[in-house]
Amino acid sequence: MQKKFLDRYRETIFKGFASNRGIVNNISSESIEYLQETENPCMETFYQAIIDFETKKFVDTEKPLVGYFCSIVPEEIIIACSLHPVRLCCEDQIWTQAGEEVSPGDICPVVKSVCGKFYSGFYDKFEIVVVPGTCDPKTKLAEMLSPLIDIYFLDPGRDADYLKNADIWERKYRDFFDFLKKRFNYSAGRKELISACQKTNKRTEIFRKIYQLRTKNPDAINSFDYYIMIYASFFMDIDLWNISAEKVYKEASAKEDKRTCGRPKVLLAGTPVIFPNFKIIDVIEKSGLSIAADIQCTSFGRFYNPVEIDEETESGLIRALTLKNIAGSICPCLLNLEKMINLIIDTVKKYNLDGVIYYNLRLCQVFDIQTAIIRQALKQENVPFISIKTDLSKEDTGQLKTRFEAFREMLEIHSK
Amino acid sequence: MNKITITRRIFQVVSLILLVYGAYIFKEWKGSYETEQSFFPSLQAPAGKISTTQFEKGSILWPSGATPVIENYPPSLVCRFNPKGGLFKACILHFFSENLTWQTQIKYLLPYITLFILLCFIFGRMWCGWVCPIGTVGDFLTFLRRKMNIPLRRFPQNFRMNLSFTGYGIMVIALAISTIIGMPNFARYQCYWFLPYCQICPARLICPMFGLIKPNWKDFSTGITTTFTILAWIVLGLFIAAFYFGRRVWCHMCPVGLINSWFNKGAGVELHKKAIKCIKCGYCADCCPMGLTKMYEMNKDGIYNQNACIMCFRCVDVCPREDCLTARFFGKRIQSKDFFRRTKDAKKIP
Numbered sequence: 077m078q079k080k081f082l083d084r085y086r087e088t089i090f091k092g093f094a095s096n097r098g099i100v101n102n103i104s105s106e107s108i109e110y111l112q113e114t115e116n117p118c119m120e121t122f123y124q125a126i127i128d129f130e131t132k133k134f135v136d137t138e139k140p141l142v143g144y145f146c147s148i149v150p151e152e153i154i155i156a157c158s159l160h161p162v163r164l165c166c167e168d169q170i171w172t173q174a175g176e177e178v179s180p181g182d183i184c185p186v187v188k189s190v191c192g193k194f195y196s197g198f199y200d201k202f203e204i205v206v207v208p209g210t211c212d213p214k215t216k217l218a219e220m221l222s223p224l225i226d227i228y229f230l231d232p233g234r235d236a237d238y239l240k241n242a243d244i245w246e247r248k249y250r251d252f253f254d255f256l257k258k259r260f261n262y263s264a265g266r267k268e269l270i271s272a273c274q275k276t277n278k279r280t281e282i283f284r285k286i287y288q289l290r291t292k293n294p295d296a297i298n299s300f301d302y303y304i305m306i307y308a309s310f311f312m313d314i315d316l317w318n319i320s321a322e323k324v325y326k327e328a329s330a331k332e333d334k335r336t337c338g339r340p341k342v343l344l345a346g347t348p349v350i351f352p353n354f355k356i357i358d359v360i361e362k363s364g365l366s367i368a369a370d371i372q373c374t375s376f377g378r379f380y381n382p383v384e385i386d387e388e389t390e391s392g393l394i395r396a397l398t399l400k401n402i403a404g405s406i407c408p409c410l411l412n413l414e415k416m417i418n419l420i421i422d423t424v425k426k427y428n429l430d431g432v433i434y435y436n437l438r439l440c441q442v443f444d445i446q447t448a449i450i451r452q453a454l455k456q457e458n459v460p461f462i463s464i465k466t467d468l469s470k471e472d473t474g475q476l477k478t479r480f481e482a483f484r485e486m487l488e489i490h491s492k
Numbered sequence: 493m494n495k496i497t498i499t500r501r502i503f504q505v506v507s508l509i510l511l512v513y514g515a516y517i518f519k520e521w522k523g524s525y526e527t528e529q530s531f532f533p534s535l536q537a538p539a540g541k542i543s544t545t546q547f548e549k550g551s552i553l554w555p556s557g558a559t560p561v562i563e564n565y566p567p568s569l570v571c572r573f574n575p576k577g578g579l580f581k582a583c584i585l586h587f588f589s590e591n592l593t594w595q596t597q598i599k600y601l602l603p604y605i606t607l608f609i610l611l612c613f614i615f616g617r618m619w620c621g622w623v624c625p626i627g628t629v630g631d632f633l634t635f636l637r638r639k640m641n642i643p644l645r646r647f648p649q650n651f652r653m654n655l656s657f658t659g660y661g662i663m664v665i666a667l668a669i670s671t672i673i674g675m676p677n678f679a680r681y682q683c684y685w686f687l688p689y690c691q692i693c694p695a696r697l698i699c700p701m702f703g704l705i706k707p708n709w710k711d712f713s714t715g716i717t718t719t720f721t722i723l724a725w726i727v728l729g730l731f732i733a734a735f736y737f738g739r740r741v742w743c744h745m746c747p748v749g750l751i752n753s754w755f756n757k758g759a760g761v762e763l764h765k766k767a768i769k770c771i772k773c774g775y776c777a778d779c780c781p782m783g784l785t786k787m788y789e790m791n792k793d794g795i796y797n798q799n800a801c802i803m804c805f806r807c808v809d810v811c812p813r814e815d816c817l818t819a820r821f822f823g824k825r826i827q828s829k830d831f832f833r834r835t836k837d838a839k840k841i842p
Contacts, residue, residue: 236772237772238772238773238774238777238778238785238788239774239777239785239788239789242774242778265641266641380812381771381773381812382812384775384779384810384812386775386778386779386806386810387638387644388638388639389637389638389641389642389643389644390641390643391643391644392638392643392644395778396775396778399773399774399775399778400773403772403773403774404771404772404773404774404775404812406771412772414791415770415771415772418767418768418769418770418771419771421768422768422769
């Protein structure tokens, strides 16, 4: 059942932060620059979607909007209830400053920017927000947002072991499904679930194609375009995204030249890269490396696994969703470090990549804490590894560039 | 639904049809099997000695008290197909039970046992997943449940282990009874206790229905036959419930499957896992009809043939990671890349 947080103090808190409301930031000029680094004309749909979303035009959709965080929240269940899922994860410097009124300075930047967006009234039209209890800041976020909007708290537990927790996950997802059906007065069953799963499976299929193409030739769809497509999938209608991404893929694969990419190919792992914060991609590309593959929860972790429909009963479908979203998840909040290391080594070996960049967003501790272990594990397999820690500001761009250039030279020596 | 599973389903249905109607479909073979002899003429049983010819030609005798009840073999009972001596073509438990009772000399049985062991060493327990007629019927019941949107009942591991102990218990009791009634002093009980497990086996009641023949489903002539009849009904009920609510829970108990399972480790058909590819999503453990989880738990590369595995390769089918789980035949991969690529869900791309 839905739990009410801070019910007694809701009004006071709401009034206390009322002065923040009404600030609407337009999309920053730097972000627009990122949108223009493309050669593919089919990307237009995604740019338009992003600009619409950032300027609040997006909320015209007929379906009720449901916000969520993290890839462990089952998008398929939200789609099955005929709602529009929007992933609210956000790493925006401007919104971070707005959010610091409510949240302390040295806390997860995602929480800060989300608080900024909510307390400024950016997400007013959302009916409900689903907050998972994956990490500590997210758990508290549920309470921090509760004076503004209805919250559904989904706690998957921290142990990603199928044998111990599969039944618990199934029950939690079922509760969530029942809640949505009751809240929006919509009767959905397995037919709706199956069609939702087919939509996400279609997306997985297209994503896998794009992923494979980029590992061969990263220039076919450049990194900016790739991450923009990923960001657009947060809020775009899934059918529209599938069609547009298919077009982009066709365009890219038709133009693909046989010439291999001259720059060293690297794997980007670690904290997810979300739209306005493309500093890291910018620096990597400018220092002569190319991101050929990635292991991040916004892109790979969310798209790469299909929902395997084994039993087409309602409970079987829900179970398949838990396995895809929780057990198969690569979130470092859960107990799955070995899986992460295996994935990195396997991807590097399979696609002949030259090195691994492990990206830590400052103040995201769960990614940071496992860096040393991953470095040691990769040493055994003789995979070049660099870990960098940075924040949303652009002050350390030059410093990062120097480090990446040194890394590139090392890779070039290593590959000889 | 993926191609490997579709292949298996087609194989199961074809096997069921062949087992039930084979003798009718290939009537011209009749001439040849009339004269069929043993593969090894020197081991041919002397006439009147070995007791397969005790059966009337084309029928199997269920001794029930005073009046013998005759049931036709194919298309009535798929359990045995054995015209006029020759090779035993029978369910392995049937084979052991009757030969223990008749005290057939081991040298006559040796070729058949060798053949059985050879097949087992090549295919392991593949019989259960791909051929077994009552397994096919049970899978159809499972299919019905899925269509009716009734959730799957999952049984805990202890329960499944206890089931296989029960299966061994039943098997030992059945074979012991068969041995005892073979002794001259107890020969008078033969007409009541002959083939004790087969009398309660669900295949005896289910398979004749495919041949549109009424099985000997109620026999209240004596106390013992009444007991057997009631037991057979109970077992049939359990069989239907097990397959309808669970998937292959029954197969943990089936004595034939248990005998086959001894050869599973080291069989020619192998399930191989490449641990570095695994992302621990648990699909392989979740879809397993026998509820086995070792494939999921293992963190090292290797061949994981478990005793209870029925080689249905469902786990290979649903694994979302390419090359993680593979089916192998004597160390060689049997999936060709195109053939087992999935059809409807997200495509696996090499």
